[in-house]
Amino acid sequence: xxxxxxxxxQKRTNLTTVAGTLLALLLAGPLLASDAxxxxxxxxxxxxxxxxxxxxxxxxxxxxxxxxxxxVPLVMPITEPAVGYGGVGGLAFIDKPKGEAQAGFGxxxxxxxxxxxxxxxxxxxGVVDVRHWLDDRLQTQLALAYASVNLDFYGLGADSTLNxxxxxxxxxxxxxxxxxxxxxxxxxxxxxxxxxxxxxxxKFDAPAGTPGLPDLHGDSQVGGLRPSFTxxxxxxxxxxxxxxxxEATAGMFSQALGGDDEFQKINLIAIQYLPLHPKLTLGVRxxxxxxxxxxxxxxxxxxxxxxxxxxxxxxxxxxxxxAELRWQFWKRFSLVGFGGGGVAWNNFDHFEKTRTIVTGGTxxxxxxxxxxxxxxxxxxxxxxxxPVVYVQFGSAxxxx
Numbered sequence: 001x002x003x004x005x006x007x008x009x010q011k012r013t014n015l016t017t018v019a020g021t022l023l024a025l026l027l028a029g030p031l032l033a034s035d036a037x038x039x040x041x042x043x044x045x046x047x048x049x050x051x052x053x054x055x056x057x058x059x060x061x062x063x064x065x066x067x068x069x070x071x072v073p074l075v076m077p078i079t080e081p082a083v084g085y086g087g088v089g090g091l092a093f094i095d096k097p098k099g100e101a102q103a104g105f106g107x108x109x110x111x112x113x114x115x116x117x118x119x120x121x122x123x124x125x126g127v128v129d130v131r132h133w134l135d136d137r138l139q140t141q142l143a144l145a146y147a148s149v150n151l152d153f154y155g156l157g158a159d160s161t162l163n164x165x166x167x168x169x170x171x172x173x174x175x176x177x178x179x180x181x182x183x184x185x186x187x188x189x190x191x192x193x194x195x196x197x198x199x200x201x202x203k204f205d206a207p208a209g210t211p212g213l214p215d216l217h218g219d220s221q222v223g224g225l226r227p228s229f230t231x232x233x234x235x236x237x238x239x240x241x242x243x244x245x246x247e248a249t250a251g252m253f254s255q256a257l258g259g260d261d262e263f264q265k266i267n268l269i270a271i272q273y274l275p276l277h278p279k280l281t282l283g284v285r286x287x288x289x290x291x292x293x294x295x296x297x298x299x300x301x302x303x304x305x306x307x308x309x310x311x312x313x314x315x316x317x318x319x320x321x322x323a324e325l326r327w328q329f330w331k332r333f334s335l336v337g338f339g340g341g342g343v344a345w346n347n348f349d350h351f352e353k354t355r356t357i358v359t360g361g362t363x364x365x366x367x368x369x370x371x372x373x374x375x376x377x378x379x380x381x382x383x384x385x386x387p388v389v390y391v392q393f394g395s396a397x398x399x400x
Contacts, residue, residue, distance in 0.1 A: 011257070040390035053370065058332055064300020067095045072369075074114060074365055076391040081309040082151055083122040091241065092393075094372065103235040103243050104188035105136055108372070120150045130400040137183045141400065144176040153204075153214070156300055157315045157346040157353025167213060172201040175222075181230060192228040196251075197258050202298070204323040212298040222296065223258025226251045234273065236373030238394035239326075239365070241281045245271040253295075263293030265301075272395055285340075285397050288322040303342035306390055307359030307383030310391055315344030315355065324396070332367035334375065338396075359383040363392065 050067070053060035053352035061077035065072060071093045078086040095109040109132060117124035124147025131140050152166035175198020181190040206213055226249055251265035269287035274281050282314045301318035302311045322340030329335055339360035346353045363379030379390045390396070 011228075015127060020354065023068050046322070055370075056331065059366075060368065060370055062369045065094050065369060065372065072374075074112075074393065076393070077389070078116060078118055079389045080118075081385055081388055082311060083149065084119040086116060086118025088116040088123065088304035102281075104233045107132060107136070107237055107400070114166070122147070122149045124148065129366070138266045139181040139183075139192075141179040141181075141194070142176070146174045148172045151311055153297070154312055154314065156297065157344060158357060167210065168205040170201075171377070172203075172233050172384075173198050179226070181228070186317075188231055188233050190228075190230040190232070192230060192330045193230065194226040195224070195257075196226060196253075200217045200296070200298070202296075207271070221258065221260045222253055222299065224253030225257060230355075233398075234271075237400055238369075238373050239375040240273045240283075240395065242275050244273075245269075247399075251326050261294040261296070263291065263295035265292075265299075266290045271399075279330075281326045283324040283326070283395070283397065284321075286319075286321075288317075288319040290317045292316075301344070303344055303357055305340050305342055305357070305359045305383070306338065306361060306379055306396060307380075307385075307388060308357050309383075309385055310319055312385070313342060313355050313357055315353070316346045317343060318342065318344045326365065328367075332370075333365075334365040336363045336365060336377075336379065338362070338381075357384060361387075363390075365392070 020154055043185065050064040051059060053062075061072065071091045074088065074092055076088050078084075078088055092110060092112040101122060107130075110130045111128070113125075113127045115123070117123040119230075121363045124145060126143065126145030128147050128177055129140075129142045129291060131302055132138065133140065149171045151169060151171065153162065153169055154166045155162035175196065177194055177196040179190035179192055179194030183190055188364075198221075200222070202218065202220060204210075204213060228247060228249040230240045230245075230247045232243075234240040234245055247267075247269050249265075249267040250341065251267070253259050253264070254262045267287070267289050269285070271285045274282045274284075291300055297314075298311070300314045302315075303313035303318055303320050304310070305320060305322055320340060320342030324336055324338040326334050328338045337360075339358075341356065343354060343356045345355070359381055359382035363377055365375040365377035368374050368376045374394055379392055379396065381388050381390060
Protein backbone atom coordinates (compact mmCIF):
# COMPACT_ATOMS: atom_id res chain seq x y z
CA UNK A 1 0.00 0.00 0.00
CA UNK A 2 1.38 3.45 -0.93
CA UNK A 3 1.90 6.29 1.52
CA UNK A 4 -0.95 8.20 -0.15
CA UNK A 5 -3.32 5.24 0.34
CA UNK A 6 -2.30 4.92 3.98
CA UNK A 7 -2.89 8.60 4.56
CA UNK A 8 -6.30 8.44 2.89
CA UNK A 9 -7.32 5.42 4.98
CA GLN A 10 -6.19 7.20 8.13
CA LYS A 11 -8.26 10.25 7.21
CA ARG A 12 -11.32 8.11 6.56
CA THR A 13 -10.87 6.37 9.90
CA ASN A 14 -10.57 9.69 11.71
CA LEU A 15 -13.67 11.05 9.99
CA THR A 16 -15.66 7.93 10.85
CA THR A 17 -14.52 8.11 14.48
CA VAL A 18 -15.53 11.75 14.84
CA ALA A 19 -18.94 11.25 13.25
CA GLY A 20 -19.59 8.07 15.23
CA THR A 21 -18.66 9.68 18.53
CA LEU A 22 -20.94 12.64 17.92
CA LEU A 23 -23.85 10.39 16.96
CA ALA A 24 -23.33 8.20 20.05
CA LEU A 25 -23.34 11.24 22.34
CA LEU A 26 -26.55 12.58 20.84
CA LEU A 27 -28.30 9.22 21.00
CA ALA A 28 -27.25 8.83 24.65
CA GLY A 29 -28.57 12.28 25.52
CA PRO A 30 -32.17 11.29 26.44
CA LEU A 31 -30.95 8.42 28.62
CA LEU A 32 -28.42 10.58 30.45
CA ALA A 33 -30.99 13.29 31.05
CA SER A 34 -33.60 10.82 32.25
CA ASP A 35 -31.19 9.11 34.66
CA ALA A 36 -29.79 12.35 36.08
CA UNK A 37 -32.62 12.53 38.67
CA UNK A 38 -34.11 9.26 40.01
CA UNK A 39 -37.74 8.78 39.02
CA UNK A 40 -40.18 9.37 41.85
CA UNK A 41 -37.66 11.15 44.09
CA UNK A 42 -38.46 14.45 45.80
CA UNK A 43 -35.99 16.24 43.58
CA UNK A 44 -37.70 14.86 40.48
CA UNK A 45 -41.08 15.99 41.77
CA UNK A 46 -40.11 19.49 42.89
CA UNK A 47 -37.33 20.49 40.50
CA UNK A 48 -37.74 19.85 36.78
CA UNK A 49 -34.51 18.94 35.01
CA UNK A 50 -32.65 21.78 33.32
CA UNK A 51 -31.18 19.29 30.83
CA UNK A 52 -34.37 17.52 29.81
CA UNK A 53 -37.47 18.70 27.99
CA UNK A 54 -40.73 18.63 29.95
CA UNK A 55 -42.51 18.00 26.63
CA UNK A 56 -40.84 14.79 25.48
CA UNK A 57 -38.16 13.88 28.05
CA UNK A 58 -35.31 14.25 25.54
CA UNK A 59 -32.05 16.09 26.16
CA UNK A 60 -32.76 19.82 25.87
CA UNK A 61 -30.58 22.59 27.32
CA UNK A 62 -33.08 25.47 26.90
CA UNK A 63 -33.82 25.73 30.64
CA UNK A 64 -30.12 25.61 31.50
CA UNK A 65 -29.36 28.44 29.05
CA UNK A 66 -32.24 30.44 30.58
CA UNK A 67 -30.40 30.67 33.92
CA UNK A 68 -28.68 33.94 34.83
CA UNK A 69 -25.30 32.47 33.93
CA UNK A 70 -26.50 29.74 31.62
CA UNK A 71 -24.14 28.82 28.81
CA VAL A 72 -23.48 26.32 26.05
CA PRO A 73 -20.10 24.55 26.40
CA LEU A 74 -18.41 24.18 23.03
CA VAL A 75 -15.89 21.36 22.63
CA MET A 76 -15.65 20.43 18.97
CA PRO A 77 -13.10 18.82 16.66
CA ILE A 78 -11.54 20.78 13.80
CA THR A 79 -11.21 18.90 10.52
CA GLU A 80 -10.54 21.85 8.21
CA PRO A 81 -8.08 20.62 5.53
CA ALA A 82 -6.33 23.99 5.41
CA VAL A 83 -5.01 23.66 8.99
CA GLY A 84 -5.36 19.93 9.79
CA TYR A 85 -7.04 18.10 12.65
CA GLY A 86 -7.47 19.86 15.97
CA GLY A 87 -10.03 21.12 18.41
CA VAL A 88 -11.85 24.21 19.62
CA GLY A 89 -13.15 24.82 23.12
CA GLY A 90 -15.13 27.66 24.61
CA LEU A 91 -18.30 28.94 26.21
CA ALA A 92 -21.27 30.68 24.59
CA PHE A 93 -23.55 32.70 26.91
CA ILE A 94 -26.99 33.19 25.35
CA ASP A 95 -29.79 35.35 26.77
CA LYS A 96 -33.33 34.06 27.16
CA PRO A 97 -35.41 34.64 23.98
CA LYS A 98 -37.95 37.47 24.05
CA GLY A 99 -41.15 35.45 24.41
CA GLU A 100 -43.35 35.37 21.30
CA ALA A 101 -41.40 37.94 19.29
CA GLN A 102 -42.14 38.30 15.58
CA ALA A 103 -39.69 36.85 13.09
CA GLY A 104 -36.79 39.25 12.77
CA PHE A 105 -37.30 40.67 16.28
CA GLY A 106 -36.37 39.69 19.84
CA UNK A 107 -32.91 38.30 19.08
CA UNK A 108 -30.92 37.03 22.09
CA UNK A 109 -27.70 38.62 23.30
CA UNK A 110 -24.69 36.33 22.79
CA UNK A 111 -21.21 36.38 24.30
CA UNK A 112 -18.72 33.71 23.26
CA UNK A 113 -15.10 33.13 24.29
CA UNK A 114 -12.83 30.32 23.21
CA UNK A 115 -9.60 29.03 21.76
CA UNK A 116 -8.38 26.51 19.19
CA UNK A 117 -5.36 24.48 18.18
CA UNK A 118 -4.54 22.12 15.30
CA UNK A 119 -1.90 19.58 14.34
CA UNK A 120 -0.07 21.91 11.92
CA UNK A 121 0.75 24.37 14.74
CA UNK A 122 -2.19 26.72 14.21
CA UNK A 123 -3.62 28.20 17.42
CA UNK A 124 -5.69 31.19 18.47
CA UNK A 125 -8.24 32.68 20.80
CA GLY A 126 -10.92 35.32 20.80
CA VAL A 127 -14.11 36.80 22.17
CA VAL A 128 -17.33 37.87 20.41
CA ASP A 129 -20.22 39.86 21.87
CA VAL A 130 -23.55 40.58 20.12
CA ARG A 131 -25.95 42.76 22.12
CA HIS A 132 -29.27 44.56 21.62
CA TRP A 133 -30.25 47.91 23.10
CA LEU A 134 -33.03 50.53 23.04
CA ASP A 135 -35.90 48.04 22.96
CA ASP A 136 -34.35 46.04 20.08
CA ARG A 137 -33.64 49.09 17.92
CA LEU A 138 -29.84 49.02 18.22
CA GLN A 139 -27.52 46.05 17.79
CA THR A 140 -23.82 46.17 18.65
CA GLN A 141 -21.14 43.64 17.72
CA LEU A 142 -17.64 43.40 19.18
CA ALA A 143 -14.95 40.90 18.18
CA LEU A 144 -11.34 40.58 19.35
CA ALA A 145 -8.91 37.86 18.25
CA TYR A 146 -5.26 36.82 18.28
CA ALA A 147 -3.95 33.82 16.37
CA SER A 148 -1.05 32.14 14.64
CA VAL A 149 -2.25 30.37 11.49
CA ASN A 150 -0.20 28.15 9.18
CA LEU A 151 -1.57 28.00 5.64
CA ASP A 152 -0.66 27.37 2.00
CA PHE A 153 -0.85 30.02 -0.72
CA TYR A 154 -2.20 28.71 -4.04
CA GLY A 155 -2.16 32.03 -5.86
CA LEU A 156 -5.02 34.27 -6.93
CA GLY A 157 -7.24 32.71 -9.55
CA ALA A 158 -5.87 29.82 -11.60
CA ASP A 159 -2.09 29.56 -11.19
CA SER A 160 -0.67 26.37 -12.70
CA THR A 161 2.57 26.55 -10.70
CA LEU A 162 1.15 27.33 -7.26
CA ASN A 163 -1.84 24.99 -7.66
CA UNK A 164 0.53 22.02 -7.52
CA UNK A 165 3.31 23.57 -5.42
CA UNK A 166 1.76 26.02 -2.93
CA UNK A 167 3.89 28.30 -0.76
CA UNK A 168 3.74 27.71 2.99
CA UNK A 169 3.24 30.76 5.16
CA UNK A 170 2.24 31.90 8.63
CA UNK A 171 -0.21 34.64 9.58
CA UNK A 172 -0.16 36.14 13.08
CA UNK A 173 -3.07 38.59 13.28
CA UNK A 174 -4.04 40.70 16.27
CA UNK A 175 -7.09 42.89 15.92
CA UNK A 176 -10.76 43.50 16.33
CA UNK A 177 -13.96 44.91 14.93
CA UNK A 178 -16.77 47.01 16.33
CA UNK A 179 -20.10 47.50 14.58
CA UNK A 180 -23.44 49.11 15.30
CA UNK A 181 -26.70 48.53 13.41
CA UNK A 182 -29.84 50.62 13.83
CA UNK A 183 -33.31 49.34 12.97
CA UNK A 184 -35.17 51.53 10.46
CA UNK A 185 -38.51 52.33 12.09
CA UNK A 186 -40.39 49.16 13.07
CA UNK A 187 -39.20 47.30 10.00
CA UNK A 188 -36.81 44.37 9.54
CA UNK A 189 -34.29 46.64 7.80
CA UNK A 190 -31.05 47.73 9.49
CA UNK A 191 -28.42 50.36 8.60
CA UNK A 192 -25.00 49.73 10.07
CA UNK A 193 -21.47 51.03 10.34
CA UNK A 194 -18.42 49.11 11.50
CA UNK A 195 -14.72 49.74 12.01
CA UNK A 196 -11.96 47.12 11.73
CA UNK A 197 -8.33 47.45 12.80
CA UNK A 198 -5.72 44.70 12.79
CA UNK A 199 -2.01 44.17 12.57
CA UNK A 200 -0.74 40.98 10.93
CA UNK A 201 2.74 39.52 10.76
CA UNK A 202 3.32 37.51 7.58
CA LYS A 203 6.10 34.94 7.20
CA PHE A 204 6.70 32.82 4.07
CA ASP A 205 8.81 29.66 4.01
CA ALA A 206 10.33 30.83 0.75
CA PRO A 207 13.23 33.15 -0.17
CA ALA A 208 12.61 36.59 -1.63
CA GLY A 209 12.14 36.50 -5.38
CA THR A 210 10.34 33.15 -5.41
CA PRO A 211 7.88 33.05 -8.36
CA GLY A 212 4.33 33.71 -7.18
CA LEU A 213 5.39 35.21 -3.84
CA PRO A 214 3.02 38.09 -2.94
CA ASP A 215 4.50 41.57 -2.71
CA LEU A 216 4.19 41.71 1.06
CA HIS A 217 6.82 41.30 3.77
CA GLY A 218 6.86 41.62 7.54
CA ASP A 219 4.00 43.44 9.24
CA SER A 220 0.79 44.54 7.56
CA GLN A 221 -1.64 47.01 9.11
CA VAL A 222 -5.29 47.17 8.00
CA GLY A 223 -7.89 49.72 9.10
CA GLY A 224 -11.21 50.65 7.55
CA LEU A 225 -14.90 51.49 7.77
CA ARG A 226 -17.65 49.07 6.74
CA PRO A 227 -21.12 50.59 6.14
CA SER A 228 -23.83 47.95 5.71
CA PHE A 229 -27.49 47.47 4.89
CA THR A 230 -29.33 44.38 6.21
CA UNK A 231 -32.77 42.79 5.91
CA UNK A 232 -33.59 39.93 8.28
CA UNK A 233 -36.93 38.10 8.59
CA UNK A 234 -35.67 34.69 9.79
CA UNK A 235 -37.71 33.02 12.51
CA UNK A 236 -34.52 32.43 14.54
CA UNK A 237 -30.78 33.02 14.12
CA UNK A 238 -29.56 29.48 14.87
CA UNK A 239 -31.49 27.01 12.66
CA UNK A 240 -34.10 28.97 10.74
CA UNK A 241 -37.08 27.26 9.10
CA UNK A 242 -38.45 30.29 7.22
CA UNK A 243 -37.48 33.84 6.31
CA UNK A 244 -34.89 35.87 4.41
CA UNK A 245 -31.50 37.26 5.28
CA UNK A 246 -29.81 39.80 2.98
CA GLU A 247 -26.80 41.98 3.65
CA ALA A 248 -24.72 44.34 1.51
CA THR A 249 -21.43 45.65 2.91
CA ALA A 250 -18.94 48.10 1.41
CA GLY A 251 -15.49 48.17 3.03
CA MET A 252 -13.29 51.24 2.65
CA PHE A 253 -9.73 50.78 3.94
CA SER A 254 -7.02 53.44 3.87
CA GLN A 255 -4.00 54.94 5.61
CA ALA A 256 -6.25 57.65 7.04
CA LEU A 257 -8.18 54.93 8.89
CA GLY A 258 -5.12 53.23 10.39
CA GLY A 259 -3.98 50.92 7.58
CA ASP A 260 -0.98 50.67 5.26
CA ASP A 261 -2.81 50.43 1.93
CA GLU A 262 -5.78 51.82 0.06
CA PHE A 263 -8.37 49.24 -1.06
CA GLN A 264 -12.10 48.55 -1.17
CA LYS A 265 -14.31 45.50 -0.72
CA ILE A 266 -17.93 44.77 -1.59
CA ASN A 267 -19.75 41.82 0.00
CA LEU A 268 -23.26 40.66 -0.91
CA ILE A 269 -25.06 37.71 0.68
CA ALA A 270 -28.64 36.44 0.38
CA ILE A 271 -30.15 33.47 2.25
CA GLN A 272 -33.70 32.17 1.86
CA TYR A 273 -35.41 29.52 4.01
CA LEU A 274 -38.57 27.89 2.63
CA PRO A 275 -40.77 25.50 4.67
CA LEU A 276 -41.81 22.84 2.14
CA HIS A 277 -43.54 20.79 4.85
CA PRO A 278 -43.75 21.01 8.68
CA LYS A 279 -40.73 18.67 8.79
CA LEU A 280 -38.95 19.72 5.59
CA THR A 281 -37.00 22.97 5.11
CA LEU A 282 -35.17 24.14 1.99
CA GLY A 283 -32.39 26.69 2.37
CA VAL A 284 -30.70 28.54 -0.50
CA ARG A 285 -27.67 30.78 -0.12
CA UNK A 286 -25.82 32.93 -2.64
CA UNK A 287 -23.06 35.46 -2.14
CA UNK A 288 -20.52 37.48 -4.08
CA UNK A 289 -17.35 39.22 -2.93
CA UNK A 290 -15.31 41.80 -4.84
CA UNK A 291 -12.00 43.48 -3.98
CA UNK A 292 -10.35 46.52 -5.53
CA UNK A 293 -7.00 48.22 -4.96
CA UNK A 294 -3.95 47.10 -2.98
CA UNK A 295 -5.62 44.60 -0.67
CA UNK A 296 -3.23 42.19 1.13
CA UNK A 297 -3.29 38.75 -0.47
CA UNK A 298 -4.56 37.08 2.71
CA UNK A 299 -7.69 39.26 2.68
CA UNK A 300 -8.61 38.52 -0.93
CA UNK A 301 -11.99 36.77 -1.30
CA UNK A 302 -12.05 32.98 -1.35
CA UNK A 303 -14.65 30.28 -1.99
CA UNK A 304 -16.26 29.33 1.34
CA UNK A 305 -18.20 26.09 0.94
CA UNK A 306 -18.38 22.88 2.92
CA UNK A 307 -15.86 20.67 1.15
CA UNK A 308 -13.61 23.52 -0.04
CA UNK A 309 -10.43 24.10 2.04
CA UNK A 310 -10.33 27.62 3.49
CA UNK A 311 -8.39 30.11 1.34
CA UNK A 312 -7.60 27.46 -1.28
CA UNK A 313 -9.69 29.03 -4.07
CA UNK A 314 -8.84 32.75 -3.93
CA UNK A 315 -9.29 35.53 -6.43
CA UNK A 316 -9.94 39.25 -6.79
CA UNK A 317 -13.61 38.31 -7.13
CA UNK A 318 -15.59 35.31 -5.88
CA UNK A 319 -19.18 34.12 -6.37
CA UNK A 320 -20.77 31.03 -4.86
CA UNK A 321 -24.08 29.36 -4.16
CA UNK A 322 -25.30 26.47 -2.02
CA ALA A 323 -28.60 24.72 -1.32
CA GLU A 324 -29.51 22.60 1.70
CA LEU A 325 -32.52 20.40 2.41
CA ARG A 326 -33.21 19.47 6.06
CA TRP A 327 -35.69 16.72 6.96
CA GLN A 328 -36.67 16.40 10.63
CA PHE A 329 -37.60 12.78 10.14
CA TRP A 330 -37.98 11.54 13.73
CA LYS A 331 -38.59 13.46 16.95
CA ARG A 332 -35.58 15.80 17.38
CA PHE A 333 -33.40 14.22 14.68
CA SER A 334 -32.85 15.63 11.20
CA LEU A 335 -31.02 14.60 8.07
CA VAL A 336 -29.53 17.20 5.74
CA GLY A 337 -28.29 17.08 2.18
CA PHE A 338 -26.45 19.95 0.53
CA GLY A 339 -24.59 20.90 -2.62
CA GLY A 340 -23.04 24.00 -4.09
CA GLY A 341 -20.46 25.55 -6.35
CA GLY A 342 -18.13 28.51 -6.41
CA VAL A 343 -15.90 30.41 -8.79
CA ALA A 344 -12.88 32.64 -8.14
CA TRP A 345 -11.36 34.88 -10.79
CA ASN A 346 -9.25 37.96 -11.45
CA ASN A 347 -10.14 41.01 -13.55
CA PHE A 348 -13.89 41.64 -13.39
CA ASP A 349 -14.06 42.67 -17.06
CA HIS A 350 -12.36 39.63 -18.59
CA PHE A 351 -12.73 36.86 -15.98
CA GLU A 352 -9.05 35.97 -16.12
CA LYS A 353 -7.54 32.95 -14.33
CA THR A 354 -10.94 31.52 -13.45
CA ARG A 355 -11.11 28.60 -10.96
CA THR A 356 -14.28 26.66 -10.19
CA ILE A 357 -15.24 24.09 -7.57
CA VAL A 358 -18.31 21.92 -6.91
CA THR A 359 -19.02 20.37 -3.49
CA GLY A 360 -21.77 18.45 -1.74
CA GLY A 361 -22.51 16.19 1.17
CA THR A 362 -24.86 15.05 3.89
CA UNK A 363 -25.21 15.26 7.66
CA UNK A 364 -27.44 15.00 10.70
CA UNK A 365 -28.78 17.35 13.38
CA UNK A 366 -30.21 17.05 16.89
CA UNK A 367 -32.58 19.70 18.28
CA UNK A 368 -30.53 20.66 21.33
CA UNK A 369 -32.45 23.73 22.55
CA UNK A 370 -36.02 23.88 21.20
CA UNK A 371 -36.87 27.26 22.76
CA UNK A 372 -33.93 28.82 20.89
CA UNK A 373 -34.36 26.90 17.63
CA UNK A 374 -30.84 25.52 18.12
CA UNK A 375 -29.87 22.32 16.33
CA UNK A 376 -26.40 20.77 16.48
CA UNK A 377 -24.75 17.96 14.54
CA UNK A 378 -22.18 17.13 11.88
CA UNK A 379 -21.80 17.22 8.10
CA UNK A 380 -19.63 15.12 5.80
CA UNK A 381 -18.73 17.16 2.72
CA UNK A 382 -17.07 15.99 -0.49
CA UNK A 383 -14.97 18.12 -2.81
CA UNK A 384 -11.88 17.86 -5.04
CA UNK A 385 -9.63 17.50 -1.97
CA UNK A 386 -11.50 14.57 -0.39
CA PRO A 387 -14.09 14.14 2.40
CA VAL A 388 -14.23 16.53 5.36
CA VAL A 389 -16.33 16.45 8.55
CA TYR A 390 -17.75 19.72 9.93
CA VAL A 391 -19.35 19.99 13.36
CA GLN A 392 -22.27 22.41 13.11
CA PHE A 393 -23.54 24.61 15.95
CA GLY A 394 -26.78 25.95 14.52
CA SER A 395 -26.86 26.43 10.75
CA ALA A 396 -23.80 26.27 8.52
CA UNK A 397 -24.89 29.76 7.37
CA UNK A 398 -25.61 31.22 10.81
CA UNK A 399 -25.62 35.02 11.08
CA UNK A 400 -26.29 36.99 14.33
